[in-house]
Amino acid sequence: MIRVGVDVGGTFTDIVLDRPGEGIVVHKVPSTPADQSEGVVKGVTEICRIAGIEPSTIDMVLHGTTVATNMVIERKGARVGMLTTKGFRDILHMARHKRPHNFSLQFDVPWQSKPLVKRRDRLAITERIMPPTGEVEVPLDEDEVRAAAELFKKRGLDAVIIGFLFAFLNDSHEKRAKAIVEEVMPDAFVSCSSEVVNVIREYERFSTCAMNAYIGPKTSAYLKRLEARLKEAGVEAIVRIMQSNGGISTVENSSERPVGLLLSGPAGGVIGGKWTGEAAGAKDIITIDIGGTSADISVIQDGEVRIKNPRDTEVAALPVLVPMIDIDAIGAGGGSIAHIDAGGAFRVGPRSAGAAPGPACYGQGGTEPTVTDAQVVLGRLDPDQFLGGDLTIDEALAREAIRTHIAEPLRMSVEEAALGVLRIINNNMALAINANSVAKGIDPRTFTLMGFGGAGPLHATALAEIIKAKDVISPLQPGITAAMGLLVTDLQYEYTHSVLTVMNTASDEELAELNADFDALRALADAQLDADRVPPEARVYKKVAECRYVGQGFELRADLPDGPLTAETKQAVIDAFYDAHKQVYGHAFRDQLTEAITLRLIAGAGAGSLTVPELGHGGRTNPAEAVMYHRPTTFDDGTAHDTPRYSRGDLGADDRVSGPAIIVQHNSTTLVPPGWTATVILHGDLRLTRD
Template sequence: MIVLGVDVGGTFTDLILADLAKQKLTIHKTPSTPANPAIGVVTGLRAICEKAGIKVSDVDSLFHGTTVGTNAMLEHDGAVTGMITNDGFRDVLHIGRHQRPQHYSIMQDLPWQNRPLIRRRHRHTVAGRLDAAGVELVALDEDAVRAAARELTAQGVESVLVGFLFSYVNPAHERRAAEIVQQEMPEAFVTTSSGVAPQFREFERFTTAAMSAFIGPKVRRYIEELQAELSAQGLKGELHVMTSSGGVATPEMIAEKPASTLLSGLVAGVRGGAWIGTHAGTDRLITLDIGGTSADIGIVVDGRLTEADTRSASIAGFPVMLPMIDIHTIGAGGGSIAYLDRGGAFRVGPESAGADPGPAAYGKGGEMPTVTDANLVLGRLAPQNFLGGDMTLDVEASRRVIGKLAAQLGRSPEETAEGALTVLNSNMANAIRSRTVQKGIDPRDFTLSGFGGAGPLHAAEVAGMLGVQRVLIPPHPGITSAMGLLTADLEYHALRTAFAVKGSIDHGRLTGLFDDMQTELSDIFDRDGVPVEKRRMLREGDLRYVGQGYELKIDVPDGPLDEAALQQVWQAFHERHRAEYGHAFEAAPIEIVTVKLRGLGEVEKLGTPPEAKGSVAASPVGQGHCVFRVDDVLKSFETPYYDRSDLPVGERMQGPAILLQTDSTTMVPPNWSFEVDRFANVVMTRDED
């Protein structure tokens, strides 16, 4: 079985080919092609197959992480979208909620008002109304729906959302309206709010569905083009696409629910980090994925990827009611630009030099000082051995642009470069604190895993700022996201709104909701050809104390939901509430708001990482003067450069050291030691003071 993981980033497309039978890995990086990401995927596919000595047709499965949907949201570059909703509710998408993101700011940015996904002129209303129980109060005006669809066509709309009140209980009106719209607009992408997020809270439900409609045509078109390109190259294996919940889905499911890809590429990195951490002996991990423009932070607790709260999950400022892994992204990467703002403060990022022209070190005409230039000035990058020697860095160009900034500051180039890295690392450390300390989690109890092209350069110093004692660098840091793709199973989700209160539970109804969802997911797995013995169904529920405005997700046991089974659920909720908020109300009534079913379909994937070969003894391939801040003083160290693949396994070595490999560079500071474990991970440990 040969499987291929392909992660498309802003600068590079990363690929990893795994022959599962031989436990052989082949990696490759190729420049991304933002205008048409499929070109970069196909180029990389041909190159990595040639490198591995196989034909494209030998690949059995291709797992793909994409940023097409994410970028469409971040750049506000989606389809011209229209909406059909109930009379009197045209402005739900604009009004939002009384609870604003920043309570006391009169200048805050409200994206649903400042840059709406669906402009007001494209939002049409029709008669038709259900009550909260899903009972029809006013019949759907089908003629009005038809007229609205024709008007949307005349307005140049290419994607339509149908969103009605209480459709999460009874989707009949939405489904019928969608049928009419599809008849009138056969070329349009048509979606319903109940088909995307069948949950109560109409603003969040409508907004999530609006995202799906906004990015739907672009995502669907990309997947179709990619499939056609792959087929033309001779690929006969299945295509699977990573979703925001950490699993993969078929192209057919992605075409139906494009919003499920909103964190596709980012989630793959956290999955890869968690998988590597498990085999390295740790199930409590902070993942730090640093690329050219951004740093993505994920938390793994007890081996499970932390999921975002459905009330706080968002993309580009818009609320999302979909299963999503909790990932926090900040503008911090190798291309981040260092500058003085209008007030004279020293800043780094979020603006980036990108891939073109990129940092001055790349020799493509870049004239802005970047993090990559700062690392080069400090000797932390080997100019003759970047990308495994495929690229030579321009030291003089980096010193020139850093020198200009240094002149503004009245500092030396080395002080300026080190200051830029300190600012960047502090930004990342503060971002990690927001996901740990502010949620009652002590980061010192975790291992920090740094990956991405720039993660291994910064991981140790960020860990030092957090008091983290152990850092884990994967064998192939630059393609960890691509590797994470090869660790996922098919994963689909179903949910139903329950509104069941402890003490008055209809046990048969509650069990029936789970049975109904199981039938729904089983039908999907049947369509995908997943054998019954390779399926798992995991029950969950969103619970709250009656009167609360937020819920907590709790595991629900299999089997009939009688009083004994529900007692386990109530107790688990009390314990989770106490852990999350510091207290629990044991005597208060509990409400099951939503019941959920997570379906997993096992696919062929990576099992155990290949064991490291290593060498008998480490011999430096070079050395250079590297500058580090030690005891609050900048010092220059004669620092050895090692080829990482030549490092012996299990031998503890002392920093400072620079470890070179094709897809990344690892920096070990003074006062840190390191060794290679049996799976070729570099494990850094902070020396005791």
């Protein structure tokens, strides 16, 4: 089976093609922000030419996209209408009555200042479902629903959400209202809260549903356009989309529930980092994916990707109750612009030059200095080797941008200004790494730092020095790691059901109800996997209970043992919750009662394999055969050295390269500073250690 992974970044679109038994082919093309599908199709057709195959021979295309994320950040989504229970029209405005910054006089409340659904487009409907059984106390007024839909149609709304109180207990009113709205507005994107996230807590449920509808029309249109353009280019392959939870899904499911795509782009990098770590024998890893626009940071502990707590899953400060890999993203990348702010402070980012016009050195009209320009000025990126020579860069333009905007205003040399750019951006990233590790109970001193993305290996050793990581890994194809991650990602769906069960005192009848709930979730999962033509023997299931102490406000995930819950096995769930609480908060009260709030079933199928051939044995130290040339390079301590450039493709397994050195390949450049040594691992990954 020939598979292609495509990851779209802010500056470049990365493509990797895998032919079993013949190895992989990698490629990069500039991203097309106005319509990402243009860059995707261009990259896929070009990599087919490079590999010498016809596009029609591709069996599967796996895609990580930032379409949904960018829409939310830029607030360029659909105009959404909402039907909700009478008396609860302002839930989306009031939220949880929490101020984002308690002591700020200028704080912004994004759900009020930039609401996903304007108040005039939130209409109340007569109906009422009552807890705890979901009985109907007030029937749905269908005439009100129809009148509201007619009004929405008149206003020209693109999408409608239906969020009724206690719909997670009984979704009959939401489903009927949806049918009426679809009858009146056949072209609208319509979502029910019980279909998008069927869990307790009305604000978070409504907000998630609103987000789904806000990004729904454009995301759905993009995915359909992508499929159509691929077919026009001769690619008849199955298309799968990366999800925020680290799994892949179908185009159909992603179009109906695009809220699951909000971390689609960064998630592939984490999965690729996990796969690389397994090949390199590293289980405790801090990954940092540094592209042109952002740096995405995550932690892999004991070989497992970390999933965010439900209370922390948000995008653009809006709660989104969908499972997400624990990733922190900051505006720090090769295109991050260095500037002097109104107070005279030297800053870098978060604004980026992006793909157009790009850094000044690209010669595409950019005049502001970026991190990439600083690397060029310091001799770390060679004009004739950037992207293997596919993209020409101009050192004179980089120097002029830094001189004009930074060096002269601050009365320093161009080299000092360039070093300042890198020190600032590295410290910004180090602070973000600590927030994702130290602040969450992780000691970076026992972890490997894995830097990837086009710029990751240029910054990795400097970041490792700041956070005191034990060593550094530069993957085999750093600039394509996220795209490679797509090829080793499992097909995955998640289904939820809200409960309120105290596990410690749960009776046999209550446990039987929980088992029945899981059986119902599995039936839903099997129906989806049947539609995907996944054979029963290939299916994988995982059960999770989101638990809390009785009286606590939010939950933590606790894994369930295989098989049905019994009086004997329920203690394993309780202990798993205690362990999770200890990890997150530093303590656990093991004598307190544990309450299950949400049951979650994760269902899917295993990923296809990705085989990378072993390198021939080298065993050499600073092999002269791999040296391309020497050029002056300035390192972080300010010293300049005549530094050899090694061709990464000419290095063999167990070769050692001592710093100062630069290891060059098509999609990235690895910096080996003085005092560090890079050792080639069996499959071509580099492990960098202090001397």
